[in-house]
Amino acid sequence: xxxxxxxxxxxxxxxxxxxxxxxxxxxxxxxxxxxxxxxxxxxxxxxxxxxxxxxxxxxxxxxxxxxxxxxxxxxxxxxxxxxxxxxxxxxxxxxxxxxxxxxxxxxxxxxxxxxxxxxxxxxxxxxxxxxxxxxxxxxxxxxxxxxxxxxxxxxxxxxxxxxxxxxxxxxxxxxxxxxxxxxxxxxxxxxxxxxxxxxxxxxxxxxxxxxxxxxxxxxxxxxxxxxxxxxxxxxxxxxxxxxxxxxxxxxxxxxxxxxxxxxxxxxxxxxxxxxxxxxxxxxxxxxxxxxxxxxxxxxxxxxxxxxxxxxxxxxxxxxxxxxxxxxxxxxxxxxxxxxxxxxxxxxxxxxxxxxxxxxxxxxxxxxxxxxxxxxxxxxxxxxxxxxxxxxxxxxxxxxxxxxxxxxxxxxxxxxxxxxxxxxxxxxxxxxxxxx
Amino acid sequence: xxxxxxxxxxxxxxxxxxxxxxxxxxxxxxxxxxxxxxxxxxxxxxxxxxxxxxxxxxxxxxxxxxxxxxxxxxxxxxxxxxxxxxxxxxxxxxxxxxxxxxxxxxxxxxxxxxxxxxxxxxxxxxxxxxxxxxxxxxxxxxxxxxxxxxxxxxxxxxxxxxxxxxxxxxxxxxxxxxxxxxxxxxxxxxxxxxxxxxxxxxxxxxxxxxxxxxxxxxxxxxxxxxxxxxxxxxxxxxxxxxxxxxxxxxxxxxxxxxxxxxxxxxxxxxxxxxxxxxxxxxxxxxxxxxxx
Numbered sequence: 120x121x122x123x124x125x126x127x128x129x130x131x132x133x134x135x136x137x138x139x140x141x142x143x144x145x146x147x148x149x150x151x152x153x154x155x156x157x158x159x160x161x162x163x164x165x166x167x168x169x170x171x172x173x174x175x176x177x178x179x180x181x182x183x184x185x186x187x188x189x190x191x192x193x194x195x196x197x198x199x200x201x202x203x204x205x206x207x208x209x210x211x212x213x214x215x216x217x218x219x220x221x222x223x224x225x226x227x228x229x230x231x232x233x234x235x236x237x238x239x240x241x242x243x244x245x246x247x248x249x250x251x252x253x254x255x256x257x258x259x260x261x262x263x264x265x266x267x268x269x270x271x272x273x274x275x276x277x278x279x280x281x282x283x284x285x286x287x288x289x290x291x292x293x294x295x296x297x298x299x300x301x302x303x304x305x306x307x308x309x310x311x312x313x314x315x316x317x318x319x320x321x322x323x324x325x326x327x328x329x330x331x332x333x334x335x336x337x338x339x340x341x342x343x344x345x346x347x348x349x350x351x352x353x354x355x356x357x358x359x360x361x362x363x364x365x366x367x368x369x370x371x372x373x374x375x376x377x378x379x380x381x382x383x384x385x386x387x388x389x390x391x392x393x394x395x396x397x398x399x400x401x402x403x404x405x406x407x408x409x410x411x412x413x414x415x416x417x418x419x420x421x422x423x424x425x426x427x428x429x430x431x432x433x434x435x436x437x438x439x440x441x442x443x444x445x446x447x448x449x450x451x452x453x454x455x456x457x458x459x460x461x462x463x464x465x466x467x468x469x470x471x472x473x474x475x476x477x478x479x480x481x482x483x484x485x486x487x488x489x490x491x492x493x494x495x496x497x498x499x500x501x502x503x504x505x506x507x508x509x510x511x512x513x514x515x516x517x518x519x520x521x522x523x524x525x526x527x528x529x530x531x532x533x534x535x536x537x538x539x540x541x542x543x544x545x546x547x548x549x550x551x552x553x554x
Numbered sequence: 555x556x557x558x559x560x561x562x563x564x565x566x567x568x569x570x571x572x573x574x575x576x577x578x579x580x581x582x583x584x585x586x587x588x589x590x591x592x593x594x595x596x597x598x599x600x601x602x603x604x605x606x607x608x609x610x611x612x613x614x615x616x617x618x619x620x621x622x623x624x625x626x627x628x629x630x631x632x633x634x635x636x637x638x639x640x641x642x643x644x645x646x647x648x649x650x651x652x653x654x655x656x657x658x659x660x661x662x663x664x665x666x667x668x669x670x671x672x673x674x675x676x677x678x679x680x681x682x683x684x685x686x687x688x689x690x691x692x693x694x695x696x697x698x699x700x701x702x703x704x705x706x707x708x709x710x711x712x713x714x715x716x717x718x719x720x721x722x723x724x725x726x727x728x729x730x731x732x733x734x735x736x737x738x739x740x741x742x743x744x745x746x747x748x749x750x751x752x753x754x755x756x757x758x759x760x761x762x763x764x765x766x767x768x769x770x771x772x773x774x775x776x777x778x779x780x781x782x783x784x785x786x787x788x789x790x791x792x793x794x795x796x797x798x799x800x801x802x803x804x805x806x807x808x809x810x811x812x813x814x815x816x817x818x819x820x821x822x823x824x825x826x827x828x829x830x831x832x833x834x835x836x837x838x839x840x841x842x843x844x845x846x
Contacts, residue, residue: 158844158846159846200627200701200702203811204627204632204810210810210811210814210815211811211815211818359844363840364840364841364844367833367836367837367840367841368837368841370833370837371830371833371834371836371837374826374829374830374833375830377826378823378826378827378830381819381822381823381826382726382729382819382823383726385815385816385818385819385822385823386599386729386731386816386819387726387729387730387731388731388815389705389731390725390726390731393708394705394706394707394708394733394734395706397702397705397706397808398702398706407765478715478718527845527846528845
């Protein structure tokens with residue numbers, strides 16, 4: 120599975136028995152204890168662990184909610200309210216799932232931007248990256264369907280608006296879009312039937328995500344982690360064993376993240392949601408502004424920036440699909456933006472663009488908001504299609520350090536004794552007496 | 555290097571153009587009604603409901619709102635529970651038995667549905683059996699159930715675009731989510747004479763804070779002649795006091811676990827901060843073994 124030699128030695132007879140039949144302890148030891156991690160990883164690399172936590176938390180709270188939730192057009196809204204009022208600790212578990220979705224996206228976006236900044240998509244990590252794009256897509260589908268389940272006004276109208284987008288396919292093949300929309304709805308309008316199928320898929324997709332995550336981690340452990348310099352591990356002194364080094368950092372990072380999660384969950388459970396979703400779905404009353412959850416706002420802004428309906432739908436899906444092509448769009452000789460003095464500016468302009476699109480997605484699609492949404496949509500795509508390939512091949516990068524160790528410890532510090540405790544080779548796990 | 559220097563003024567210019575464009579448009583996107591923030595004793599990260607205030611608020615609900623609005627997600631037993639008005643159980647039993655709106659139960663042994671007075675486990679029924687009956691009685695307007703009303707309303711962050719993020723940060727750090735209460739209080743105290751030239755439809759009232767300013771609900775709490783409190787109620791009666799108290803009561807009915815949630819918030823925060831600090835030192839100690 121991975122490039123490094125296994126150093127697992129079963130200590131007991133039982134462990135040996137297992138190892139000869141199903142070497143799962145060996146796999147865990149090799150991949151999550153001994154696994155060599157670049158010694159220069161910063162805190163942005165703790166988000167992989169944080170995202171695993173988010174996924175597990177969503178699945179656990181989701182399973183509990185599913186025991187009490189009633190997926191029906193007439194009862195869904197009341198059942199969610201009853202979970203909050205009458206189920207033991209329902210007032211905690213229901214917002215944990217709702218706020219948890221926001222936290223999941225927050226972490227996923229930071230994780231994605233980290234990958235973009237440090238060039239974690241470059242060869243040989245293309246498949247790892249593309250799997251990440253699929254996970255993001257599956258997360259979006261899951262979150263969208265999950266948001267429909269409370270069956271409030273915003274749930275209902277978000278489903279109406281987004282499913283209706285597919286009717287724009289009628290422009291390509293007349294009748295095709297309409298058929299798809301009716302198939303999604305399970306009828307001729309959004310109704311309880313639509314809710315039930317979304318509920319079924321909302322329960323299914325997290326396990327698809329889980330499977331994709333296993334592949335993602337597998338691909339990661341084949342290629343090894345990227346790191347802030349973007350230079351591969353060359354010698355053993357470039358790396359440290361995952362346990363305890365990366366693990367201790369990951370757990371600390373996770374707890375900082377959990378503090379932020381707890382702040383929103385316990386002091387601001389409604390802040391990231393929308394008041395209209397506390398009004399029961401009513402097909403006869405359209406809310407004045409239909410807005411999606413915050414994590415969809417940039418894509419919503421792109422959708423509305425294009426004057427043509429089909430064009431908007433294509434642009435919206437393209438804005439995510441384009442991520443899958445980034446490994447081949449970036450023509451720079453170096454991976455990490457750290458060594459790219461000009462691209463660095465464009466990277467932050469891109470981050471600003473995404474935030475600006477988020478702001479504009481929450482505003483009504485009129486006047487100057489549309490103008491700016493168009494400008495930023497233009498840059499969103501130009502960043503990938505123009506800046507990445509052209510600047511990548513023109514820019515002269517700063518000189519790279521010779522190795523990760525050199526970047527961390529300074530020049531001429533490749534010797535093994537300079538950085539390890541009392542004669543132990545760097546990268547070897549500390550002897551028990553040192554722990 | 556040169557390009558880098560050339561870029562930063564360019565960014566400045568872009569931001570400048572953006573600010574001009576968006577500021578000029580502040581009013582184009584529909585009329586934004588500014589709603590002042592009120593000081594709520596259950597607001598922010600520390601606030602808790604005051605049972606004495608909730609009892610006054612219930613009195614206002616019972617004497618004013620209940621004439622048209624139900625509170626059907628709240629059950630009589632909730633009025634006894636901790637974190638709420640914490641009425642005496644016997645008093646609530648008596649209140650339920652006297653509640654003007656009956657519970658439809660059944661079928662009985664003869665197969666007939668029948669009406670009976672509510673018990674502790676029953677919801678606070680409104681006067682109308684359904685929306686159609688409500689509209690027929692209210693001149694076409696529908697008085698909504700108030701159980702979730704403070705969470706179903708909110709105020710917008712109406713800062714100019716360049717203050718949007720700082721305002722967000724401030725709200726997050728101060729734990730501001732009383733937008734619904736602020737709106738409701740503004741609405742209840744926002745009945746004014748219509749400005750000159752404002753055409754009010756028949757049967758409608760002018761309200762400064764209602765979207766469109768025309769509201770079917772007549773001023774519920776009059777400026778003079780507010781609901782009188784008992785002597786030991788902890789506050790003197792006035793229109794504004796009534797409005798504040800009933801808003802607090804409805805905020806409780808929308809979010810009855812607020813007290814418990816924030817208490818858990820503080821315990822969780824203290825636990826997490828200590829653990830995180832310990833984890834930080836553990837991490838430091840582990841990494842002290844190697845140069846990094």
